[in-house]
Structures are given as C-alpha cells and as structure tokens.
Amino acid sequence: xxxxxxxxxxxxxxxxxxxxxxxxxxxxxxxxxxxxxxxxxxxxxxxxxxxxxxxxxxxxxxxxxxxxxxxxxxxxxxxxxxxxxxxxxxxxxxxxxxxxxxxxxxxxxxxxxxxxxxxxxxxxxxxxxxxxxxxxxxxxxxxxxxxxxxxxxxxxxxxxxxxxxxxxxxxxxxxxxxxxxxxxxxxxxxxxxxxxxxxxxxxxxxxxxx
Amino acid sequence: xxxxxxxxxxxxxxxxxxxxxxxxxxxxxxxxxxxxxxxxxxxxxxxxxxxxxxxxxxxxxxxxxxxxxxxxxxxxxxxxxxxxxxxxxxxxxxxxxxxxxxxxxxxxxxxxxxxxxxxxxxxxxxxxxxxxxxxxxxxxxxxxxxxxxxxxxxxxxxxxxxxxxxxxxxxxxxxxxxxxxxxxxxxxxxxxxxxxxxxxxxxxxxxxxx
Numbered sequence: 001x002x003x004x005x006x007x008x009x010x011x012x013x014x015x016x017x018x019x020x021x022x023x024x025x026x027x028x029x030x031x032x033x034x035x036x037x038x039x040x041x042x043x044x045x046x047x048x049x050x051x052x053x054x055x056x057x058x059x060x061x062x063x064x065x066x067x068x069x070x071x072x073x074x075x076x077x078x079x080x081x082x083x084x085x086x087x088x089x090x091x092x093x094x095x096x097x098x099x100x101x102x103x104x105x106x107x108x109x110x111x112x113x114x115x116x117x118x119x120x121x122x123x124x125x126x127x128x129x130x131x132x133x134x135x136x137x138x139x140x141x142x143x144x145x146x147x148x149x150x151x152x153x154x155x156x157x158x159x160x161x162x163x164x165x166x167x168x169x170x171x172x173x174x175x176x177x178x179x180x181x182x183x184x185x186x187x188x189x190x191x192x193x194x195x196x197x198x199x200x201x202x203x204x205x206x207x208x209x210x
Numbered sequence: 211x212x213x214x215x216x217x218x219x220x221x222x223x224x225x226x227x228x229x230x231x232x233x234x235x236x237x238x239x240x241x242x243x244x245x246x247x248x249x250x251x252x253x254x255x256x257x258x259x260x261x262x263x264x265x266x267x268x269x270x271x272x273x274x275x276x277x278x279x280x281x282x283x284x285x286x287x288x289x290x291x292x293x294x295x296x297x298x299x300x301x302x303x304x305x306x307x308x309x310x311x312x313x314x315x316x317x318x319x320x321x322x323x324x325x326x327x328x329x330x331x332x333x334x335x336x337x338x339x340x341x342x343x344x345x346x347x348x349x350x351x352x353x354x355x356x357x358x359x360x361x362x363x364x365x366x367x368x369x370x371x372x373x374x375x376x377x378x379x380x381x382x383x384x385x386x387x388x389x390x391x392x393x394x395x396x397x398x399x400x401x402x403x404x405x406x407x408x409x410x411x412x413x414x415x416x417x418x419x420x
Contacts, residue, residue: 003280011406020238021251025408028230028255031270036369038266038409041231043253045238050404056248060241070213070416074399159246189284191401191414194260196221198235199248204401204414206280 004186004207006106006176008049010042013119017150020045046200047150052192053172057199058162065201066194072143072171077104077188077207079181085109087154088129090136098140104188105137106146106207108178114149115177128154134161138168146173146190146205176205212419214396216316216386218259220252220412223329227360230255256410257360262402263382267409268372275411276404282353282381287314287398287417289391295319297364298339300346308350314398315347316356316417318388324359325387338364344371348378356383356400356415386415 008014012023024043029035046065047053052073055062078098085092088107098105109127114120126149129137134153137145145152145165152172153161165172173190187208192201218224222233234253239245256275257263262283265272288308295302298317308315319337324330336359339347344363347355355362355375362382363371375382383400397418402411 001281003284005280005404007404009276009404009406020249024253025405031268037268037372038270039230040256040405040408040410041253042256042405042408043234043251046250046252058241058247060248066219070215071211074213074416074418162247189399189401191399191416193403193412193414194215194217194219195235195250195252196219198250198252200250202403204403206284206401208284 002209004181004209006178006181006207007204008115008118008175008177010049010202014049015118015120015122016045016048018122023048044202046195046198046202049202050175050205051200051202052190053162053166053174053200054198055166058159058166065192065198066196068171068192073190075104075188077106077186078102079106079108079178079183079186081183082107082109086127088127088133090132093133093136102142104144105142106176106178107148108181108183109148111149112178115179124155126155128152129161130154130157131160131164134164137170138164142170144171144173146176148176148178150175173203173205181207214391214417214419216388216391216417217414218325218328218385218387220259224259225328225330225332226255226258228332233258254412256405256408256412258412260385260415261410261412262400263372263376263384263410264408265376268369268376275402275408276406278381278402283400285314285398287316287396288312289316289318289388289393289396291393292317292319296337298337298343300342303343303346312352314354315352316386316388318391318393319358321359322388325389334365336365338362339371340364340367341370341374344374347380348374352380354381354383356386358386358388360385383413383415391417
C-alpha cells in the first residue's frame with residue numbers, strides 16, 4: 001500500500017484567496033522558554049490550503065461542513081489528466097473519457113505546477129470548472145469534485161459553479177496538490193475537521209494505491 | 211462499508227486543556243450581510259479536540275506534525291475495552307489480552323462518557339497511560355496509541371509518558387470519542403492537518419468497518 005499525500009502544507013506564507021488573512025501561527029508555550037511543552041496556536045480562514053467547501057459557503061441556511069457525508073469523502077476516485085485544458089466546460093469534461101459511474105473525480109490541471117512555489121502571488125488565471133462543467137458533473141453523477149487550485153470555479157465566474165454544485169450536494173475539495181500523481185484509479189480519503197456550523201474546513205487528503 | 215466518526219466536534223464551548231484559550235470562530239464575510247459568500251475564520255490551540263501530538267510537543271528540536279508517517283496514521287487498529295481500568299499501567303495493559311503484533315491501539319475507557327457533554331469542566335481524574343504503560347506499549351511494538359480524553363498521560367504524571375512515547379516515535383492521538391464503538395478490529399484513518407513546524411494538529415479520525 002502506497003499513500004500519496006496530496007495536501008498543501010499550511011504555513012504563514014502559503015498563498016491565500018485575495019483579501020483573506022494569511023495563516024497565523026504562534027506559540028502558547030515553548031520549551032525554548034523553559035516551559036514544559038511546546039504548544040502552537042493557529043488562526044486561519046477555513047478555506048485555506050487544501051480544504052472542503054460546504055453548501056453554507058454559498059447557500060445561506062444550507063448544511064455545514066461537519067455534516068458532510070463521510071461516505072462521499074472516502075472511496076474510489078479517478079484522477080484525470082486535464083493539463084491541456086484551459087477551462088473545464090461541459091465539452092472539455094466530456095472529452096476526458098471519464099467512465100460512467102465515476103463518483104469522485106480529481107482533475108489534474110496545469111494549476112498543480114503553481115505549487116512548485118506555494119508562496120506565489122495569487123494566480124487569477126487558474127483553470128476552473130465553469131457553470132456548464134458544473135452541470136455536466138451533476139448530470140453525470142459525480143458526487144465529489146477535487147481541483148488543484150483554491151477554487152473549483154474560474155475567477156471570472158465564481159458564484160454559478162459553486163451554487164450549482166453545492167446545491168446538488170456535490171462535495172467540493174479545493175487546493176489539492178496533484179503534482180507527480182499518475183492519472184488513474186485510487187482510494188481517496190479526504191478528512192476535513194469537524195467544525196460546527198462552518199462553511200468549510202481545511203482538510204488532509206490522500207490517495208492510496210493498492 | 212460502515213464509517214464510524216470518532217472525532218469531537220470543534221465549537222466555541224468545547225472543553226479545552228486548563229489555561230488554554232477556547233476555540234474562536236468568527237466570519238470574514240457572511241451572506242446574511244449581503245456578501246457573496248460566507249467564510250469562517252478559526253483560531254485554536256492545535257491540541258484542541260481530537261488531535262495528534264508530534265515529538266516536538268515535549269521534545270525540543272524533534273520532528274513536527276507534518277512529517278508524521280501516514281503509514282502509521284492509516285491502517286488496522288484494535289479498539290480495546292478498558293472501561294473497568296482507572297490507570298493504564300503496564301499491568302493493566304497486559305491484562306487486556308492485546309494480540310501480539312497490534313500496531314495501532316485505541317483504548318476505550320470511562321473517559322468516553324465525558325463526551326456526553328463536551329462542554330463539561332475539564333476533568334482532572336481522567337484515565338491515562340502512566341510511564342510503565344508507555345514503556346509497555348513501546349516494548350510491545352505499538353506504533354500508534356489513541357485515547358479518549360485530551361491527554362494520553364494522567365494529569366498527575368504528564369511528562370514521562372509523553373516523553374517516552376514521542377521519543378520512541380509512537381504516534382499519540384488524543385481526544386477520541388469512542389462512545390458506542392464495539393471493541394474489535396477496524397481500519398483506522400486519522401488525518402491531522404499538514405501544519406508546518408507544528409507540535410500537533412487537530413485531526414479527523416474514523417473507523418471503517420468492512
């Protein structure tokens with residue numbers, strides 16, 4: 001069994017969404033100061049790094065991250081190679097020969113190369129799923145979509161893809177680092193924190209090759 | 211496949227270690243205020259709720275949480291029933307008939323009943339693993355120990371069990387909610403966040419029954 005960690009490392013200089021606070025890390029106690037133990041205190045936007053969106057993120061009053069179905073967050077997933085695609089439209093997704101019945105789809109795009117330097121200035125021209133692509137995913141029974149930049153939706157069309165996907169209870173995993181991952185089938189495990197009433201959560205995501 | 215979630219929910223009133231700040235949750239933006247999306251900001255001690263300790267927590271200069279071996283955090287685990295035990299000494303652990311070769315051990319104690327109200331005042335009299343128990347775990351090849359209160363070690367003997375276990379690269383998972391879990395074998399997945407240079411991290415932990 002080989003485990004591939006496809007999670008971004010959380011640190012102070014990690015690129016975040018425009019206008020978002022960066023990650024803050026400090027110490028509540030530190031052995032270097034003669035204290036018994038070293039204890040870190042962390043503050044962050046829950047949509048930092050590798051993270052999961054809950055319906056509440058774009059749909060007022062809808063469900064929150066601690067209620068997301070673990071049966072969707074854990075299970076077989078397909079990694080598809082979309083490195084030649086600039087926008088994940090319905091036509092672009094249809095061109096990828098995704099087998100019927102694929103419930104968890106992780107899309108490797110040119111975005112992953114941005115993680116060669118995860119302190120880069122926010123890249124507005126990342127590859128995302130537009131509204132037609134979101135509808136294609138829903139129509140084809142995809143229950144979880146994973147992308148390799150900080151939003152599933154293109155920067156010039158943020159709201160419609162999120163609203164469509166979240167409204168159809170498709171789980172959105174953003175900020176995956178798919179560098180070096182060979183396209184194909186894996187066991188996928190994505191575990192967000194269990195944060196009460198939250199619109200999202202940072203998560204650890206892995207691919208298991210059996 | 212049945213997934214049991216053995217993670218505490220993170221919220222403002224969740225009991226924390228004495229003197230630790232409680233969890234802070236606020237909103238960076240909110241649809242109720244007419245903004246496009248709802249975005250939560252979270253601040254917490256990384257040793258809050260269900261969490262993992264890294265060697266750095268008690269051993270200055272030693273390894274940090276983002277380097278913990280995923281091959282230890284994922285795999286078969288045994289849940290043992292220790293609800294009649296008041297202190298997890300070497301003798302107490304030996305009495306539990308733990309099969310040789312058990313690499314991941316989750317100990318269900320009377321502590322789990324404390325999670326019936328996770329806003330309870332911190333309970334100093336929780337059941338923990340003392341130094342003799344820690345040495346027993348190391349001598350018997352246990353690579354991950356999971357406990358159902360906020361520290362692996364008893365409140366009157368915090369440092370030696372931590373130092374022994376972390377010094378032997380035993381992964382410590384604390385704050386599991388094992389209420390209602392039937393003792394026996396499961397597939398265990400515990401995924402802490404990938405926080406750079408941190409002495410610990412909150413985590414999501416699940417048991418998979420196959």
